[in-house]
Amino acid sequence: MIAREHDLIGLNFLRLGMLSLGVGMFFGVIGGFQFLFPDFLQELLFTKTRPIHVSMVVSWIFLAAIGGIYFYLPRQQNLKLWSPVAANIHFWVFIFTGLAILFSYLTGRFGGREYFEFPAALSVPIFFTWIMFGVNYFNTVRKEKEPWPVYYWMWGTGVVFFFITFCEAYLWLIPYFRESMVREIIVQWKSYGALTGSWNMLVYGTAIYVATRISGDKEAARSRMAFSLYFLGLFNLIFGWAHHTYLVPSQTWIRLFAYGVSMTELLILGKILWDWRGSLTEFQKNLHCNAYRFLFAADIWIFINLVLALIISVPAFNLVTHGTHVTVAHSMGSTIGINTMILLSSVFYIIREELSAEVHGVCSGQVRTGFWVSNISLAVFFVALLAAGFGRGLYDGASFQDMATQIRPFMMVFVLSGVTLMLGIWLVLWNAFRLMGMIVSSATSEEVQPEAA
Amino acid sequence: MNLDPFHATFGYDCYHFRPHDLAAPSRSRGTIINNRLIFGTLFVSFFFYSAYVYTVGTEAAHVPPMSDEARRGQQVFQKYNCIACHQFYGLGGYMGPDLTNVISNRGEAYAGAFIAAGTASMPNLGLSPDETSDVVSYLGFVDTTGTYPPKNYEVTWFGWVTQEDDPQ
Numbered sequence: 369m370i371a372r373e374h375d376l377i378g379l380n381f382l383r384l385g386m387l388s389l390g391v392g393m394f395f396g397v398i399g400g401f402q403f404l405f406p407d408f409l410q411e412l413l414f415t416k417t418r419p420i421h422v423s424m425v426v427s428w429i430f431l432a433a434i435g436g437i438y439f440y441l442p443r444q445q446n447l448k449l450w451s452p453v454a455a456n457i458h459f460w461v462f463i464f465t466g467l468a469i470l471f472s473y474l475t476g477r478f479g480g481r482e483y484f485e486f487p488a489a490l491s492v493p494i495f496f497t498w499i500m501f502g503v504n505y506f507n508t509v510r511k512e513k514e515p516w517p518v519y520y521w522m523w524g525t526g527v528v529f530f531f532i533t534f535c536e537a538y539l540w541l542i543p544y545f546r547e548s549m550v551r552e553i554i555v556q557w558k559s560y561g562a563l564t565g566s567w568n569m570l571v572y573g574t575a576i577y578v579a580t581r582i583s584g585d586k587e588a589a590r591s592r593m594a595f596s597l598y599f600l601g602l603f604n605l606i607f608g609w610a611h612h613t614y615l616v617p618s619q620t621w622i623r624l625f626a627y628g629v630s631m632t633e634l635l636i637l638g639k640i641l642w643d644w645r646g647s648l649t650e651f652q653k654n655l656h657c658n659a660y661r662f663l664f665a666a667d668i669w670i671f672i673n674l675v676l677a678l679i680i681s682v683p684a685f686n687l688v689t690h691g692t693h694v695t696v697a698h699s700m701g702s703t704i705g706i707n708t709m710i711l712l713s714s715v716f717y718i719i720r721e722e723l724s725a726e727v728h729g730v731c732s733g734q735v736r737t738g739f740w741v742s743n744i745s746l747a748v749f750f751v752a753l754l755a756a757g758f759g760r761g762l763y764d765g766a767s768f769q770d771m772a773t774q775i776r777p778f779m780m781v782f783v784l785s786g787v788t789l790m791l792g793i794w795l796v797l798w799n800a801f802r803l804m805g806m807i808v809s810s811a812t813s814e815e816v817q818p819e820a821a
Numbered sequence: 822m823n824l825d826p827f828h829a830t831f832g833y834d835c836y837h838f839r840p841h842d843l844a845a846p847s848r849s850r851g852t853i854i855n856n857r858l859i860f861g862t863l864f865v866s867f868f869f870y871s872a873y874v875y876t877v878g879t880e881a882a883h884v885p886p887m888s889d890e891a892r893r894g895q896q897v898f899q900k901y902n903c904i905a906c907h908q909f910y911g912l913g914g915y916m917g918p919d920l921t922n923v924i925s926n927r928g929e930a931y932a933g934a935f936i937a938a939g940t941a942s943m944p945n946l947g948l949s950p951d952e953t954s955d956v957v958s959y960l961g962f963v964d965t966t967g968t969y970p971p972k973n974y975e976v977t978w979f980g981w982v983t984q985e986d987d988p989q
Contacts, residue, residue, distance in 0.1 A: 406941065406944070414944075415901070415902040418905045419902070419905065478899065478901070478902040479899065480898065480901070480903070480904060482914075485902055485904075515853050532867075539875075545875075546895070547887045547892070548881055549881070549884065549962070549963055549967075550879050550881045550884075550966055550967070551875070551879035551880075551881070553909060553912065554878070554879045555879070558874060599863070602860070606863060613910070613912075619878045619879075622878050683976075684976045686982075687970070687976075687982055690911045691908055691910075691911025691915075691970075692911075693915060765970075769942070772942070
């Protein structure tokens with residue numbers, strides 16, 4: 369099984385994503401040290417390291433999700449990309465925009481909006497390539513003759529809603545929004561909430577795709593249950609965001625409504641518990657040991673995060689946890705524990721499919737070590753953030769420095785476990801990157817031979 | 822940081838369902854149309870809800886309009902990326918304190934001194950005196966928009982929080 373040349377586009381996205389994750393985590397660690405020692409690396413202020421970290425790790429999530437889609441459709445679903453050229457342009461524009469964003473951070477040119485800390489003009493190429501990606505995606509999956517499995521819906525929803533919410537995130541450019549603080553901040557967090565919801569559509573779609581492929585049960589992705597959960601997710605994407613902003617004075621019912629919507633997730637929790645016992649034997653565990661491992665980890669993190677998310681969506685608890693490291697614990701648990709584990713699973717699924725002989729017996733060894741080191745570190749990291757968050761939540765507004773001193777031991781544990789987390793992920797990435805490189809080079813060497821051979 | 826994926830929880834555990842849970846009874850044309858219908862309804866309601874949130878849902882009639890200095894101050898705040906370390910209404914980076922009510926809690930002079938000189942843990946970002954006074958008036962504007970963290974509130978039996986000092 370050797371990849372054809374135009375299947376390489378997806379692999380390029382995936383490898384770039386891995387690189388971005390590796391470097392992004394490194395900046396996260398630097399930022400962590402700056403949290404502990406404000407004088408650390410004064411040349412590269414926290415105002416720079418933080419956005420570099422955030423932008424690069426978020427890029428990983430996008431690159432890996434998009435790369436999977438570009439790869440799976442032509443390679444495994446028999447749906448030729450509508451335009452491989454557009455996909456290639458997408459890739460190169462992503463690289464150049466990414467470099468421009470890095471440059472603007474390093475030279476201290478900021479847009480200064482949470483998560484979009486780069487100058488607003490650099491969003492323009494992102495905007496256009498996203499349209500290209502969307503057109504390419506829908507024109508490709510349109511050729512599917514069967515009814516769409518749920519992951520096509522999810523990917524499509526992610527594509528559409530990311531576009532909408534990305535535009536929404538820039539409404540602040542209009543004075544009508546910018547000059548009303550409440551509107552400004554509510555619309556901003558409405559868009560961020562739905563934006564994360566959209567990338568989750570891309571990532572969770574990938575999870576379901578990989579899982580149904582491994583289990584060989586195609587109908588699972590067309591079942592009523594799968595669709596019900598998808599629509600519940602979409603409902604939450606549209607209406608659940610206001611739990612970020614319970615404490616911002618918008619209309620009361622918007623906030624009450626979001627509380628109610630957030631609690632519908634209890635249904636899902638119930639479902640998880642229900643299925644917990646019987647669920648594990650279905651996978652072809654050994655064949656896809658690494659992909660299985662990471663999906664399994666994602667599942668544990670889903671459970672942990674859901675419990676935390678439900679708790680902090682109760683306004684009475686949110687009062688204490690909002691604006692503290694508890695929120696960080698929630699977002700790290702989700703982006704690392706859930707998203708990254710799912711996407712790594714997708715990476716190893718591809719590797720296993722394309723390189724059967726070479727990876728035979730790679731169930732133990734470095735990937736396994738990296739897997740355990742990163743997951744155990746993440747657990748420590750998560751608990752340290754919760755502890756620091758509660759410390760901050762009890763802060764009475766008197767001396768900020770005293771509070772910071774009090775939670776310092778937890779922050780130290782947080783930073784140290786951040787270092788081992790990075791090392792664990794690096795070990796996994798190093799192997800994945802190398803193995804994917806083997807797929808790429810076997811594909812390019814095949815090119816030399818005539819097609820018919 | 823607030824990257825918050827739990828809005829979209831449909832993916833939760835879907836890959837764990839055993840085939841007999843999921844075995845679709847039959848894929849009639851009806852289901853496909855239903856899927857489109859549900860999607861369409863949600864999609865349209867997204868726009869109606871957004872329109873509501875952009876207008877009536879976020880009206881704040883009691884807040885005085887933004888002054889020119891505050892307007893410039895808002896740009897200064899973004900230019901120096903203060904949000905990397907500070908929050909409004911608890912949203913932003915967590916290295917420094919929330920700034921929503923810093924002016925009524927500590928006063929303009931205090932805030933100005935912090936910004937102009939920095940401290941051991943807050944860097945001196947090198948703002949010009951004009952920029953400093955602009956950003957202070959922006960903080961003053963933000964201060965008029967509400968109270969954070971809430972001071973007078975009650976927790977109801979179902980976990981809801983009612984705020985006395987909430988302008989709504």
